[in-house]
Amino acid sequence: MKDKMHSGIVAPVGIWWTDIPKQEKIWITIAFVWCLILFAMMPFWHIKGGQNPTGIRGKVTAQDYYERTERFVEDYKIGEENGIPVVEPPPGSDVYLLGRMWQWYPVLKLKKGKEYILHMSSPDVNHGFSLHPMNINFQVVPGYDYALRVEPKEAGDFRIICNEFCGIGHHMMVGKILVVD
Ligand SMILES: [Cu+2]
Numbered sequence: 001m002k003d004k005m006h007s008g009i010v011a012p013v014g015i016w017w018t019d020i021p022k023q024e025k026i027w028i029t030i031a032f033v034w035c036l037i038l039f040a041m042m043p044f045w046h047i048k049g050g051q052n053p054t055g056i057r058g059k060v061t062a063q064d065y066y067e068r069t070e071r072f073v074e075d076y077k078i079g080e081e082n083g084i085p086v087v088e089p090p091p092g093s094d095v096y097l098l099g100r101m102w103q104w105y106p107v108l109k110l111k112k113g114k115e116y117i118l119h120m121s122s123p124d125v126n127h128g129f130s131l132h133p134m135n136i137n138f139q140v141v142p143g144y145d146y147a148l149r150v151e152p153k154e155a156g157d158f159r160i161i162c163n164e165f166c167g168i169g170h171h172m173m174v175g176k177i178l179v180v181d
Pocket of ligand 1: 127128162163164165166167170171173
């Protein structure tokens with residue numbers, strides 16, 4: 001019994017110490033090189049990927065952001081859809097979007113190929129801004145005004161879906177951005 005036991009000092013019985021077979025060495029090498037490639041991709045993608053938005057961030061109270069959004073709506077409102085104002089801001093302007101339980105407010109009408117500064121905030125809990133059918137995802141965080149420079153490249157009717165669970169009405173939290181030529 002005693003000589004069958006092994007520890008850090010007593011070697012186990014068997015041939016575990018023989019050389020690694022060639023095939024295994026090849027696979028270890030392939031896996032290691034792949035690890036290095038993936039590791040290098042992280043900084044590479046950060047610089048070249050074009051997926052890091054140049055966000056403009058600032059603290060804001062729920063009340064201030066709400067009032068700012070209301071002013072924006074009053075200034076550029078062109079209609080209404082299911083009780084939610086449809087707002088068409090001039091190109092180049094600051095656009096205010098409010099993500100709240102459980103709606104995206106207001107509906108935005110933007111022009112294709114023009115730049116806007118899209119502000120987002122929430123007065124209550126975290127929401128997730130995800131634009132369909134594009135693959136765009138952002139966190140909408142209470143207390144923060146997070147703005148992005150956006151330039152719609154395609155005309156169409158886009159849906160904003162909340163992808164951060166925010167309560168009982170979460171699944172109904174669908175907003176709209178219209179992009180016109
Ligand atoms: Cu939600």
